[in-house]
Every structure is written in structure tokens, then in C-alpha cells.
Amino acid sequence: MTRSLHDRHRAVLPDWLALYYREPIEITHGEGRHVWDASGKKYLDFFGGILTTMTAHALPEVTKAVAEQAGRIIHSSTLYLDRPMVELAERIAQLSGIPDARVFFTTSGTEANDTALLLATAHRRSSQILAMRNSYHGRSFSAVGITGNRSWSPTGLSPLQTLYVHGGVRTRGPYAHLSDARFIEACVADLEDLLGHTRDVAALIAEPIQGVGGFTSPPDGLYAAFREVLNRHGILWITDEVQTGWGRTGDHFWGWQAHADSGPPDILTFAKGIGNGMSIGGVVARADVMNCLDSNSISTFGGSPVTMAAGLANLGHLLEHDLQGNARRVGGLLIERLRAIGAQLPIVREVRGRGLMAGIELVRPGTDEADPQAAAAVLEAAREGGLLIGKGGGHDTSVLRVAPPLSLTVAEAEEGAAILERALRAV
Structure with a gap:
């Protein structure tokens, strides 16, 4: 039986090398603000390899x-x-x-x-x-x-x-x-x-x-x-x-x-x-x-x-291409959209950030207590919906991190926010 890439990863790499998702994905290629995994599924990328794909995937000039x-x-x-x-x-x-x-x-x-x-x-x-x-x-x-x-x-x-x-x-x-x-x-x-x-x-x-x-x-x-x-x-x-x-x-x-x-x-x-x-x-x-x-x-x-x-x-x-200006304009719209979503959901304590750098802090409803399980569940639900995001936080990893490439369009911001809203509501 052929071993999966995940099994091979676990056999030769450290246990402390973190992987996202219950069933980790292999990203094979990307273009613009999108990436594809080994099964051919397409995702809107709102994390950019940890804020690293800053302008776009497969940017021709680069x-x-x-x-x-x-x-x-x-x-x-x-x-x-x-x-x-x-x-x-x-x-x-x-x-x-x-x-x-x-x-x-x-x-x-x-x-x-x-x-x-x-x-x-x-x-x-x-x-x-x-x-x-x-x-x-x-x-x-x-x-x-x-x-x-x-x-x-x-x-x-x-x-x-x-x-x-x-x-x-x-x-x-x-x-x-x-x-x-x-x-x-x-x-x-x-x-x-x-x-x-x-x-x-x-x-x-x-x-x-x-x-x-x-x-x-x-x-x-x-x-x-x-x-x-x-x-x-x-x-x-x-x-x-x-x-x-x-x-x-x-x-x-x-x-x-x-x-x-x-x-x-x-x-x-x-x-x-x-x-x-x-x-x-x-x-x-x-x-x-x-x-x-x-x-x-x-x-x-x-x-x-x-x-x-x-x-x-x-x-x-x-x-x-004034991508800083785009981060200000599109990021401002995205954060306001996320705040409007968060205002309706008791698991969202705060939406914060600046430009294309937004954090959504999750808590157990009715408390100020961080909820890392909810953050992990939203991460999974967003991936299933075709959106890649990150997570972080203090000692509890209960914050969803949203940081798309700086060339993000208004339509893509709306699409990502809609997927994220569905994921938050599902959790």
C-alpha cells in the first residue's frame, strides 16, 4: 500500500512541525490570490503562506x-x-x-x-x-x-x-x-x-x-x-x-x-x-x-x-501599482465587513487590524474566555468552503488571522468574507 504524503511527513519530520487541518493539504500551484491543492481543489488564499506571498501568486515580474x-x-x-x-x-x-x-x-x-x-x-x-x-x-x-x-x-x-x-x-x-x-x-x-x-x-x-x-x-x-x-x-x-x-x-x-x-x-x-x-x-x-x-x-x-x-x-x-493604497482601501472594506459579521455572532469578541491584516478573536459565548476549539473548527470550515486563513493568539490560539496578498480585489474580499461568515455561523 502506498503511504500518503502526510504519513511520510510524520515519519521523517519533527513532531513539533505544525500542520494545519485534520487532513493536511498539499498546495501544488497558485495564481493571483488563489491556490490549488493536490486534489485539484481551488482556494481563495487569505494567508499567503504566513503573510509572505505579498503581491500575488506566480507574479509574472517576479x-x-x-x-x-x-x-x-x-x-x-x-x-x-x-x-x-x-x-x-x-x-x-x-x-x-x-x-x-x-x-x-x-x-x-x-x-x-x-x-x-x-x-x-x-x-x-x-x-x-x-x-x-x-x-x-x-x-x-x-x-x-x-x-x-x-x-x-x-x-x-x-x-x-x-x-x-x-x-x-x-x-x-x-x-x-x-x-x-x-x-x-x-x-x-x-x-x-x-x-x-x-x-x-x-x-x-x-x-x-x-x-x-x-x-x-x-x-x-x-x-x-x-x-x-x-x-x-x-x-x-x-x-x-x-x-x-x-x-x-x-x-x-x-x-x-x-x-x-x-x-x-x-x-x-x-x-x-x-x-x-x-x-x-x-x-x-x-x-x-x-x-x-x-x-x-x-x-x-x-x-x-x-x-x-x-x-x-x-x-x-x-x-x-500602489498596493499600499489597495491594502488601505480594500482592507478597510474587508475589516468593516468582518466587523458587521462579528457583531451578529456571540462567539466573536473582537475584530481588529489595519489594512490587509485582520484578526477575529473568538470566545465562548457569554464569556471573555478564549475558545481555541472554535478557532480550529472555523479554520476547517473555511477550508471546506474554499478559503485559507491562519490562526494565532496569546497562549490559546483563538484568533483567526486574515492577511491576503495586497493585490486583493473588492470582489475577492466580499467572496472571502462570505465564506468566513458561513464558517463562523456553522461553528
């Missing part, structure tokens, strides 16, 4: 750029001049808003955050890091050590001393009942108090919108208020833009710009969407921070000519 570059040379490493890497770095440095910016390319968001932590701790000569509660920053040993979401933190061991700050979750916790202004005041007071009990902190790392944490975010301006405190102590600000970058929030190109009174961050990390599926991550930092390392370093695969060609083509397409 596939052409990859093929043409692969036909010339696939790999050389950073030991040699790499024209596509320099060209993409120039564009990202300019877009970052960071003065005198330097860019270092990695192969993932985890590695980008790892590099940012190395830079911050070396620059400040301190291993103490401030992170946000409910946060997620990657899978490496150091990234796990600053992750404030226990569902994604398999060990308490860490090379860093991490202190966790309030503010990443607006509608839960001890400050949830406060107005936005009072919420910010309380979180700043918490930060001030925390710093009064320690010294020589290297950096605060924060996602402007917490991705794995369930698309939660503070009121606009919180990180600007934090920055005033950080500046007094000489503490660096790292903004983790792995999920919020490249215009996904609609209102801004970067998530940090919702807190723009603070000026640009000291360090910015990115990944996911820039490669539209190709493996690209990176760090942008002021020259004095980036150049603080006093030892040699290279990257074997970071800045690969093929991935850089993909990034250039993808970024060019995004800017030329």
Missing part, C-alpha cells in the same frame, strides 16, 4: 526575474560584489526612513531579528533586552529567548536577560479598561518603573502589530512615548517589521510610522513579503550601529543574486 537571474548565476556569497543586492539595499535604505542607513540581508525574519539583537547588544555592551508581552520574534535560540508568547517559547534558557513590558495588547490585561491616552500613560509608567530596577539595557524590540500574537496592537503613539524614555537611557529601539512592512497596514509603509512622533527606529528588521515567497530577510540600522561589530562576518546565502532579483521585481511592482 518569476521572470528569478528565471533570468538563475540563468546567469544562482549563487556567489557576500565575498563578491553582488549588483542585485546593492540595488535592493539602496532602495530599502531609502524607504526605511533611517538616516545614513546600512542594510544587511539574511534568509529569514528569525535570522534578521537574531542579527538585530547581536548589533544592539554589541553596540550597547549589554545582554539585557526589553520585549513586549505576547510577542513573537522567531525560532532561533536568541529569538525564542525574547518571545513573550509561551505557545512559541519551548525553553526558558536564553543567552539574553529579557524583561517584558506592557502595551502590545490593547483590549486585555490590567490596563484594558483605560482610554487610549491613559493606557499609554500606564504603559510608560510601567516602563519607567522597570528601568528603575535595572540598568544598561541594550534595546527594546517590538512588533508594531503582533502577528503570531493575534494581530494585536497598542494605540497609535505608544512607541513614540516609549522612545522618549528609551532615549533618556540611551536604549535602542528595534522595530520588527517582518509582518507589518511593505504597506500591509495600508495607512503606512512601515508599522512604526503609526508612532512617527518618535522619528525612525535605530534598527528595523524585515522579511516575508519582500521576496513574495523567496527567502529574504534583513536588517536596516544607522551606520554607527551596523558598523559596531569589530570582527569579520559574511553571509553565505543572505543577499543571493536570485532572491535579490525577486525582491527588486516584487518591490518595484508593489510601488508602481
Whole structure:
């Protein structure tokens, strides 16, 4: 008897490597905002391989750029001049808003955050890091050590001393009942108090919108208020833009710009969407921070000519077609539609988000208690209806995550919302 791909997967891959669905699907190809599985079933993709297929599946500009570059040379490493890497770095440095910016390319968001932590701790000569509660920053040993979401933190061991700050979750916790202004005041007071009990902190790392944490975010301006405190102590600000970058929030190109009174961050990390599926991550930092390392370093695969060609083509397409504006317009319609649906259903506690980045938090009806079983059931029902979405949340995975490619049309937004409504009502 021929074993299924799922059986073969379980036989050779780790038990902790998560798979969606009771009967996991194999995605074989995609086009635009749709993908197909091995049985030929078509799905509207509202998750983009975890916010990574940012513009569209099989985007002609990207596939052409990859093929043409692969036909010339696939790999050389950073030991040699790499024209596509320099060209993409120039564009990202300019877009970052960071003065005198330097860019270092990695192969993932985890590695980008790892590099940012190395830079911050070396620059400040301190291993103490401030992170946000409910946060997620990657899978490496150091990234796990600053992750404030226990569902994604398999060990308490860490090379860093991490202190966790309030503010990443607006509608839960001890400050949830406060107005936005009072919420910010309380979180700043918490930060001030925390710093009064320690010294020589290297950096605060924060996602402007917490991705794995369930698309939660503070009121606009919180990180600007934090920055005033950080500046007094000489503490660096790292903004983790792995999920919020490249215009996904609609209102801004970067998530940090919702807190723009603070000026640009000291360090910015990115990944996911820039490669539209190709493996690209990176760090942008002021020259004095980036150049603080006093030892040699290279990257074997970071800045690969093929991935850089993909990034250039993808970024060019995004800017030329104003996909940030599309995220604002279509995303705004989608979130309002989801809020209208949620208002009718007692299992929906909150619909939140910005642009094409929406979270639907599910609870047991009549309570404030998270319902991860309902989230899993809705995920299954949506797939059966032809829609792929994600899930996340704090310690309970009770938030449905909706993050389609930024080229989503109004008709596709309506179609996806209708499938999701049926799935929610069925559960």
C-alpha cells in the first residue's frame, strides 16, 4: 500500500512541525490570490503562506526575474560584489526612513531579528533586552529567548536577560479598561518603573502589530512615548517589521510610522513579503550601529543574486501599482465587513487590524474566555468552503488571522468574507 504524503511527513519530520487541518493539504500551484491543492481543489488564499506571498501568486515580474537571474548565476556569497543586492539595499535604505542607513540581508525574519539583537547588544555592551508581552520574534535560540508568547517559547534558557513590558495588547490585561491616552500613560509608567530596577539595557524590540500574537496592537503613539524614555537611557529601539512592512497596514509603509512622533527606529528588521515567497530577510540600522561589530562576518546565502532579483521585481511592482493604497482601501472594506459579521455572532469578541491584516478573536459565548476549539473548527470550515486563513493568539490560539496578498480585489474580499461568515455561523 502506498503511504500518503502526510504519513511520510510524520515519519521523517519533527513532531513539533505544525500542520494545519485534520487532513493536511498539499498546495501544488497558485495564481493571483488563489491556490490549488493536490486534489485539484481551488482556494481563495487569505494567508499567503504566513503573510509572505505579498503581491500575488506566480507574479509574472517576479518569476521572470528569478528565471533570468538563475540563468546567469544562482549563487556567489557576500565575498563578491553582488549588483542585485546593492540595488535592493539602496532602495530599502531609502524607504526605511533611517538616516545614513546600512542594510544587511539574511534568509529569514528569525535570522534578521537574531542579527538585530547581536548589533544592539554589541553596540550597547549589554545582554539585557526589553520585549513586549505576547510577542513573537522567531525560532532561533536568541529569538525564542525574547518571545513573550509561551505557545512559541519551548525553553526558558536564553543567552539574553529579557524583561517584558506592557502595551502590545490593547483590549486585555490590567490596563484594558483605560482610554487610549491613559493606557499609554500606564504603559510608560510601567516602563519607567522597570528601568528603575535595572540598568544598561541594550534595546527594546517590538512588533508594531503582533502577528503570531493575534494581530494585536497598542494605540497609535505608544512607541513614540516609549522612545522618549528609551532615549533618556540611551536604549535602542528595534522595530520588527517582518509582518507589518511593505504597506500591509495600508495607512503606512512601515508599522512604526503609526508612532512617527518618535522619528525612525535605530534598527528595523524585515522579511516575508519582500521576496513574495523567496527567502529574504534583513536588517536596516544607522551606520554607527551596523558598523559596531569589530570582527569579520559574511553571509553565505543572505543577499543571493536570485532572491535579490525577486525582491527588486516584487518591490518595484508593489510601488508602481500602489498596493499600499489597495491594502488601505480594500482592507478597510474587508475589516468593516468582518466587523458587521462579528457583531451578529456571540462567539466573536473582537475584530481588529489595519489594512490587509485582520484578526477575529473568538470566545465562548457569554464569556471573555478564549475558545481555541472554535478557532480550529472555523479554520476547517473555511477550508471546506474554499478559503485559507491562519490562526494565532496569546497562549490559546483563538484568533483567526486574515492577511491576503495586497493585490486583493473588492470582489475577492466580499467572496472571502462570505465564506468566513458561513464558517463562523456553522461553528
